[in-house]
Amino acid sequence: MTLVQAKKLHHFVSLEQYDNHEIMNMIKTAVDFKRQGHFPSYADKYAINCFFEQSTRTHKSFEMAERRMGMQVLDFQPSMSSVKKGESLYDTVLTLQAIGVDLVVIRHSEEAYYTKLIDSEHINCSIVNGGDGAGQHPSQSLLDLMTIYEEYGSFENLEIAIAGDLTHSRVANSNMQILKRLGATIYFTGPQEWYDPSFEEYGTYSSIDKLIDKVDVMMLLRVQHERHTDSDNRFSKNTYLQKYGITFEREARMKQSAIIMHPAPVNRGVEIEDSLVECGRSRIVTQMENGVYARIAIIDSVLKHR
Amino acid sequence: MTLVQAKKLHHFVSLEQYDNHEIMNMIKTAVDFKRQGHFPSYADKYAINCFFEQSTRTHKSFEMAERRMGMQVLDFQPSMSSVKKGESLYDTVLTLQAIGVDLVVIRHSEEAYYTKLIDSEHINCSIVNGGDGAGQHPSQSLLDLMTIYEEYGSFENLEIAIAGDLTHSRVANSNMQILKRLGATIYFTGPQEWYDPSFEEYGTYSSIDKLIDKVDVMMLLRVQHERHTDSDNRFSKNTYLQKYGITFEREARMKQSAIIMHPAPVNRGVEIEDSLVECGRSRIVTQMENGVYARIAIIDSVLKHR
Amino acid sequence: MTLVQAKKLHHFVSLEQYDNHEIMNMIKTAVDFKRQGHFPSYADKYAINCFFEQSTRTHKSFEMAERRMGMQVLDFQPSMSSVKKGESLYDTVLTLQAIGVDLVVIRHSEEAYYTKLIDSEHINCSIVNGGDGAGQHPSQSLLDLMTIYEEYGSFENLEIAIAGDLTHSRVANSNMQILKRLGATIYFTGPQEWYDPSFEEYGTYSSIDKLIDKVDVMMLLRVQHERHTDSDNRFSKNTYLQKYGITFEREARMKQSAIIMHPAPVNRGVEIEDSLVECGRSRIVTQMENGVYARIAIIDSVLKHR
Numbered sequence: 001m002t003l004v005q006a007k008k009l010h011h012f013v014s015l016e017q018y019d020n021h022e023i024m025n026m027i028k029t030a031v032d033f034k035r036q037g038h039f040p041s042y043a044d045k046y047a048i049n050c051f052f053e054q055s056t057r058t059h060k061s062f063e064m065a066e067r068r069m070g071m072q073v074l075d076f077q078p079s080m081s082s083v084k085k086g087e088s089l090y091d092t093v094l095t096l097q098a099i100g101v102d103l104v105v106i107r108h109s110e111e112a113y114y115t116k117l118i119d120s121e122h123i124n125c126s127i128v129n130g131g132d133g134a135g136q137h138p139s140q141s142l143l144d145l146m147t148i149y150e151e152y153g154s155f156e157n158l159e160i161a162i163a164g165d166l167t168h169s170r171v172a173n174s175n176m177q178i179l180k181r182l183g184a185t186i187y188f189t190g191p192q193e194w195y196d197p198s199f200e201e202y203g204t205y206s207s208i209d210k211l212i213d214k215v216d217v218m219m220l221l222r223v224q225h226e227r228h229t230d231s232d233n234r235f236s237k238n239t240y241l242q243k244y245g246i247t248f249e250r251e252a253r254m255k256q257s258a259i260i261m262h263p264a265p266v267n268r269g270v271e272i273e274d275s276l277v278e279c280g281r282s283r284i285v286t287q288m289e290n291g292v293y294a295r296i297a298i299i300d301s302v303l304k305h306r
Numbered sequence: 307m308t309l310v311q312a313k314k315l316h317h318f319v320s321l322e323q324y325d326n327h328e329i330m331n332m333i334k335t336a337v338d339f340k341r342q343g344h345f346p347s348y349a350d351k352y353a354i355n356c357f358f359e360q361s362t363r364t365h366k367s368f369e370m371a372e373r374r375m376g377m378q379v380l381d382f383q384p385s386m387s388s389v390k391k392g393e394s395l396y397d398t399v400l401t402l403q404a405i406g407v408d409l410v411v412i413r414h415s416e417e418a419y420y421t422k423l424i425d426s427e428h429i430n431c432s433i434v435n436g437g438d439g440a441g442q443h444p445s446q447s448l449l450d451l452m453t454i455y456e457e458y459g460s461f462e463n464l465e466i467a468i469a470g471d472l473t474h475s476r477v478a479n480s481n482m483q484i485l486k487r488l489g490a491t492i493y494f495t496g497p498q499e500w501y502d503p504s505f506e507e508y509g510t511y512s513s514i515d516k517l518i519d520k521v522d523v524m525m526l527l528r529v530q531h532e533r534h535t536d537s538d539n540r541f542s543k544n545t546y547l548q549k550y551g552i553t554f555e556r557e558a559r560m561k562q563s564a565i566i567m568h569p570a571p572v573n574r575g576v577e578i579e580d581s582l583v584e585c586g587r588s589r590i591v592t593q594m595e596n597g598v599y600a601r602i603a604i605i606d607s608v609l610k611h612r
Numbered sequence: 613m614t615l616v617q618a619k620k621l622h623h624f625v626s627l628e629q630y631d632n633h634e635i636m637n638m639i640k641t642a643v644d645f646k647r648q649g650h651f652p653s654y655a656d657k658y659a660i661n662c663f664f665e666q667s668t669r670t671h672k673s674f675e676m677a678e679r680r681m682g683m684q685v686l687d688f689q690p691s692m693s694s695v696k697k698g699e700s701l702y703d704t705v706l707t708l709q710a711i712g713v714d715l716v717v718i719r720h721s722e723e724a725y726y727t728k729l730i731d732s733e734h735i736n737c738s739i740v741n742g743g744d745g746a747g748q749h750p751s752q753s754l755l756d757l758m759t760i761y762e763e764y765g766s767f768e769n770l771e772i773a774i775a776g777d778l779t780h781s782r783v784a785n786s787n788m789q790i791l792k793r794l795g796a797t798i799y800f801t802g803p804q805e806w807y808d809p810s811f812e813e814y815g816t817y818s819s820i821d822k823l824i825d826k827v828d829v830m831m832l833l834r835v836q837h838e839r840h841t842d843s844d845n846r847f848s849k850n851t852y853l854q855k856y857g858i859t860f861e862r863e864a865r866m867k868q869s870a871i872i873m874h875p876a877p878v879n880r881g882v883e884i885e886d887s888l889v890e891c892g893r894s895r896i897v898t899q900m901e902n903g904v905y906a907r908i909a910i911i912d913s914v915l916k917h918r
């Protein structure tokens with residue numbers, strides 16, 4: 001292992017830095033933590049969660065992971081911090097490190113905001129990416145992978161559809177790359193204008209009605225109203241559901257063993273019929289549960305590599 | 307005990323779900339906790355306090371109660387949560403439960419917001435109501451009852467005046483009902499237009515000067531400027547005090563053993579003369595102290611019933 | 613020790629309440645804590661940090677100090693508190709004390725906000741000043757003193773320049789007074805209109821180029837854009853740096869052993885050339901590290917005097 005690689009593994013900013021073997025190890029570790037119900041202890045370590053964008057699941061799930069490992073957790077309110085006086089993210093992290101923080105989880109609107117941090121010779125606390133703009137959301141990807149693995153025990157020969165707001169999704173991009181290299185066959189569906197030709201490398205586009213009865217996993221993406229301009233918003237809730245979403249009729253056509261996933265928050269009645277969110281084949285709540293274990297595995301991994 | 311009753315007791319949303327015996331038990335438990343200074347330990351339990359409305363006393367008092375019992379406490383900032391992306395309260399609670407939260411304390415502007423939560427078959431974490439709009443504020447009621455009980459050892463034959471902003475008070479309504487069924491005699495005072503005929507069932511209206519020298523407890527209510535429309539605000543601070551509030555002269559006329567209560571924040575110089583807030587017969591600070599013990603009793607009760 | 617003095621020492625609102633011997637003791641205690649890496653334990657004490665103004669360093673550094681001593685730490689969001697309903701700071705602190713808080717750290721925009729608190733016979737929790745408007749910032753002063761002491765082992769005969777925004781600085785005023793009575797010689801530099809004749813008692817004004825090669829410590833102050841009116845803002849970033857700041861050329865002229873300090877956040881490229889923030893003679897990061905130990909010493913001192 002080169003020095004550069006060693007350095008990078010004490011951060012977690014993108015799943016793409018890991019090879020298949022390392023990803024499978026993290027998934028299996030997360031599943032083991034879930035089964036065993038006990039976790040590595042880091043009672044002398046200090047974590048801080050810096051969320052510059054709104055979040056419930058990711059923010060509180062990281063906090064829960066940190067607390068399950070016995071860490072001390074500080075919270076950070078951007079609106080009450082010196083960021084409001086113009087302090088940069090770099091200087092904020094330098095400060096947090098100086099006062100003794102070991103782990104900084106960051107969600108920020110700037111794509112690849114972490115590059116300046118992990119490239120600096122002055123930053124040696126661990127940076128974990130909780131989402132960077134339209135870029136990566138690697139802890140979400142890992143919990144998605146964990147949820148599929150828990151169901152099928154492998155990714156080989158699985159048929160997986162990724163449905164919906166592909167261009168605005170932080171997770172779609174990294175999921176399609178990693179699922180493919182782990183052996184799955186990928187399909188895309190949803191409004192065709194949200195399908196980019198660059199996705200062809202990973203899978204082909206079809207209408208949902210052609211895919212619904214053959215896939216093992218239907219991965220829905222959230223319609224991110226907050227990232228669309230007005231002119232994009234030409235779908236009424238019900239139109240979207242009927243054309244691209246999981247209706248009762250489509251759910252009934254799915255293979256008996258097939259599962260439905262969604263990173264949430266769900267727009268109930270848009271990507272999926274309201275009451276199907278909690279249906280038997282939905283793994284949406286399971287994904288939220290798994291998020292804690294996936295993040296325990298992530299934090300354990302970065303702290304071990306310091 | 308029916309299954310429905312059993313289910314409800316792992317939540318705490320209204321005092322009215324409890325019979326007199328159960329209420330007396332909670333009061334006595336709270337008083338015991340205060341006397342003994344040690345509390346049940348729930349070190350493996352996770353609490354989160356979701357305050358969608360401003361609060362110092364109730365919010366921090368719940369947090370203190372949770373910490374005194376050794377619980378892990380997560381905090382929730384509505385403005386930085388997915389609520390801002392349109393996520394419902396139901397989906398927020400479903401998320402918090404999925405990541406492993408055992409107890410969710412909620413203050414929300416929507417009256418009876420909790421109905422959808424406690425009626426759902428998918429929600430099994432404990433919901434504790436920290437105030438619902440113009441509806442209930444049951445933990446405040448319990449601490450009020452505790453403060454009276456601590457003083458008099460019983461509610462039988464006590465003469466209690468409830469004074470002021472009756473129509474906008476979350477606590478007045480539940481206090482009048484419960485104090486009456488516990489044996490107290492209730493009077494109402496304050497601006498007569500804030501007295502509703504429906505209160506007649508619980509007690510009669512008099513001017514403060516007719517009540518001041520005969521009551522055992524004077525329960526002042528906060529003039530909730532933030533819930534009044536402009537046209538309501540025809541009282542100057544001093545007019546209100548002179549007509550309806552506790553002036554030096556009125557305080558001097560009270561029975562020697564009588565006490566003054568107020569849920570706070572007090573509008574000093576409106577409901578009561580500024581310096582009387584900390585006078586000998588004021589239990590306003592005691593109420594704040596008792597709030598922690600009342601909330602320990604509440605949380606202990608709901609967690610025992612899970 | 614008189615009763616009044618005893619009472620005051622359970623608060624920490626200004627360094628000026630301490631004599632030279634007491635200040636030296638606090639500095640040495642802080643240095644000892646840093647060297648030993650273990651701290652007094654206050655596991656049964658509750659702290660709350662009430663920051664009404666934006667802060668990263670001071671806020672999180674106090675929180676870290678409290679956690680290093682095993683305290684329970686509550687957080688306070690002014691925007692979600694009853695302060696928004698008009699509750700005064702006094703009543704807020706009275707509430708926090710009533711629910712069992714032992715230590716209240718406050719930053720507030722009102723100069724000497726703490727007077728009413730520490731003069732009240734009803735407030736007996738410890739008040740620690742995290743900055744009061746344009747007034748004091750005594751924990752910053754103590755960490756500055758600690759950083760100089762750590763470097764030189766004494767203040768006698770040190771030549772110290774304080775540079776920049778003297779009129780808007782909370783720390784400049786208390787630093788100049790205390791450094792002088794501890795034996796240092798003080799100089800002032802920066803825009804001459806920010807030098808007030810009242811400073812003459814403590815030291816003389818010179819241009820930075822006359823001071824740069826003779827001082828042992830160059831204490832830069834932050835240009836507080838947020839406290840300036842528009843008409844003040846006649847300096848472009850680069851003009852300020854060239855006229856009053858630490859350029860590469862000036863840094864090279866400093867004595868070999870001389871150090872550069874800044875309370876941060878630094879306006880990189882204004883008070884100092886960007887990359888010099890992390891240069892060999894910069895103690896800017898060290899100051900942030902020392903802040904935790906200085907605050908442990910402060911909290912230990914006030915809690916011991918309760």
